[in-house]
Amino acid sequence: MTALLDILGLTANYGDFQALFGVDLHLGAGETVAIIGANGAGKTTLMRAITGIVRAGGSITLDGKNITALPAPEVLMQGIAMVPEGRKLFASLSVEENLLIGAHARKGNGQWSVDAIYQLFPVLKDRRLAPGTALSGGQQQMVAIGRALMSNPRVLLCDEISLGLAPVVIRDIYAAVPRIKAAGTSIIVVEQDIGQALKIADRVYCMMEGRVTLTGTPATLSRDAIHNAYFGVSA
Numbered sequence: 094m095t096a097l098l099d100i101l102g103l104t105a106n107y108g109d110f111q112a113l114f115g116v117d118l119h120l121g122a123g124e125t126v127a128i129i130g131a132n133g134a135g136k137t138t139l140m141r142a143i144t145g146i147v148r149a150g151g152s153i154t155l156d157g158k159n160i161t162a163l164p165a166p167e168v169l170m171q172g173i174a175m176v177p178e179g180r181k182l183f184a185s186l187s188v189e190e191n192l193l194i195g196a197h198a199r200k201g202n203g204q205w206s207v208d209a210i211y212q213l214f215p216v217l218k219d220r221r222l223a224p225g226t227a228l229s230g231g232q233q234q235m236v237a238i239g240r241a242l243m244s245n246p247r248v249l250l251c252d253e254i255s256l257g258l259a260p261v262v263i264r265d266i267y268a269a270v271p272r273i274k275a276a277g278t279s280i281i282v283v284e285q286d287i288g289q290a291l292k293i294a295d296r297v298y299c300m301m302e303g304r305v306t307l308t309g310t311p312a313t314l315s316r317d318a319i320h321n322a323y324f325g326v327s328a
């Protein structure tokens with residue numbers, strides 16, 4: 094059976110440095126997958142390889158179509174949108190303008206509009222004219238997620254969306270995931286918080302040093318197995 098997103102034998106390099114060594118990953122339609130792993134494991138590189146920002150070897154297929162060599166704007170048009178690490182909002186633009194930038198790559202008659210994003214994150218409606226810089230970290234993260242959703246993606250990639258945020262804010266942000274799934278979008282979240290990843294995901298992949306070291310469902314993965322896959326086992 095083919096998944097919505099099929100990644101096979103993915104490799105990526107920064108100059109002479111190899112960051113990914115044959116990564117296999119599958120995302121089914123309607124699924125939420127979490128990728129966990131320590132700093133430097135290659136999680137962001139994997140996200141960048143999927144979205145065409147970093148050139149990759151191996152193969153990436155979306156709904157049976159080979160997208161491995163497509164440039165980033167084309168990958169977005171094919172339906173893969175990313176919430177990048179560090180949010181990367183346009184600081185001089187308002188919340189609403191940032192959201193509208195995401196609509197630039199809009200496809201079809203999907204569900205997402207500025208109003209739908211304000212329903213998802215009501216706090217953004219009150220702040221819609223505020224510049225990106227005037228927002229709290231959590232509000233900025235909501236705008237970054239909203240901006241990605243505005244393209245009506247089939248696949249949403251979220252890179253460390255909870256980093257540096259207070260637990261109550263993280264809860265508010267992750268509360269949006271079921272509604273994003275209900276809109277027909279499949280999700281990959283990169284998360285350093287293992288507990289959060291296990292809570293939200295249908296399946297989990299653990300990465301270490303550019304490789305997938307463990308995969309399974311939250312129910313079948315033991316804490317020990319995750320710990321070993323995350324940190325490595327010392328001989």
Ligand SMILES: Nc1ncnc2c1ncn2[C@@H]1O[C@H](COP(=O)(O)OP(=O)(O)O)[C@@H](O)[C@H]1O
Pocket residue numbers: 107110112130131132133134135136137138139
């Ligand atoms: N632009 C870059 N140039 C060179 N090396 C990089 C670059 N970005 C990341 N790396 C290296 O690639 C490896 C994987 O990094 P990254 O994908 O950012 O990991 P993670 O997101 O899991 O923390 C690390 O060793 C990192 O130092």
Ligand SMILES: [Mg+2]
Pocket residue numbers: 136137138178252253
């Ligand atoms: Mg990263």
